[in-house]
Amino acid sequence: MDLILIFFSAAIVNNFVLSYFLGICPFIGVSNKISSAFSMGLAATFVMVITSIVTWLIYHIILVPFELEFLQYVSFILIIASLVQFVEMFIKKVSQPLYRALGIFLPLITTNCAIMGLALFIVLKEYTFVQGIVYGLGAGAGFTLAITIMAGIREELDLADIPKPFRGAPITLIVAGILALAFMGFSGLISG
C-alpha cells in the first residue's frame, strides 16, 4: 500500500515536470512528436530506475559509513554520467531496434535534471531501497506521461494560428502552465 502511494505520488500528484520543474529542457526540446517524446520518456525512466538503485547503494554502503556525505553531488553526477554511457553501450550490444529508438536521446539524459533530482530526493526523503526503486519508477512514469501529453498537444498546435513571436518556446511554456493547472486537480489526493 505504502509503495503504491509512493508510485502515484511521484507520477501524478507531485509530477516531476509539472510541479517540481525537473527535466524542463527535454520537456521543451524533445516534445515535438509523440513517438520521439514517448521514446525519450522510456529512456529516462530506464535510467531513473537504475540510477535510484546504484545511487542508493553507493550512498548507503560507501558514503555514509565513511562519513563522506559531502561528496554526494560529485559522486552522484559521476554515477549518472557513467551509467548513461554504460546503458548506451549495453543497449547497443543487446538490442539493435531499441538502440535505434532510444539512441540519440540517451546522451541528453546526462544533463536531465530529473535524474539528478531523483537521486537527491531519495536521499532527502530517506527512502528505503525498495521505496527508492518504486519512487524512481513513479517519477519516470510521470515524466513520460507529461512529455507525451505535451507532444500530443504540440502536434495539434502546429496546425493552429499562433502569433509569430509566441511560436516555439513561449507557447510551449504557456501550454505547460495550463497543463500544470490541470494537474493541480490531483493535489491533496495523496499527501507526501
Add this chain to the structure above:
Amino acid sequence: MSKKVTLSREFIKGLWDQNPVFKQVLGMCPTLAVTVSAENGIAMALATTFVLVFSSVIISMIRKLIPTQVRIASYILIIATFVTIVDLVMKAKFPELSQSLGPFIPLIVVNCLILGRQEAFSSKNGVLRSVMDSLGMGTGFLITLFILGGIREIFGSGTLLGITVMPSFYEPWVVMILPAGAFLVLGLLMGFANVYIERKKRLERIDYLSRLKSIEPVTSGQEAA
C-alpha cells in the same frame, strides 16, 4: 576568435543579446522553480554566478590539458566541486535561504547554462575573457530571475522583497506562486520579449531600405547625366 572583441562587450552581450533565459533558453529548471519570490531568485542567480565564474576560471586555465574525449566529464566534476562549496557555505551562513531553495542548489550541477558556457566559451578562450563572459551571463541570469521572481511575488503575495507594495484591498493571486504561474509568466515574458525583438528588427530593415532608396536616386541620376 579572430575578430577582436573588447572585454566589456563580452560582459554586455550576456545581459540581453545572448541572455541565457530569453535568447538561449538555458537553465530553465531553476528559473521556473525558485522564482516564487524576488529574494529567492536573487539568491539562486548569485549562487549560479559564483559556480559559473569559478568553474570558468579553472576550465579556461586547464583547457589545453583536458583531452577532448573526457572534457564533459571533467567539466562536470569541476562544476560539482564548486556547487558543493556553495551548498555547504549556504547551509552554514544562510540556513533559511538554503531551506527554501531546497534541492535546487545541488541541482546547479546539471544546469545546462553552466555546462553550455564552459563548452561554448571557456574551453576556447583565455581566463580574463571567460571571467567577463561568465559575469555577463550571470548578471543576465540575475536580471531575468529578479524580474520573474518580482512579478510572481507582486501578484502572488502582494509584496516585493518582503515589503508590501499592493494596496490592502488587493486579493493575492495564489496561482502566481504555484507551479502553473511560473510557466505562464515565463511564457508570456518570452513572448513579449520576442514581440519587442521582431519590432526592432523590422524597424532596422525599414531604416536600411530607406537608406538604400536615398542612395539609389543619386546613382541613377548620375547615370542619366
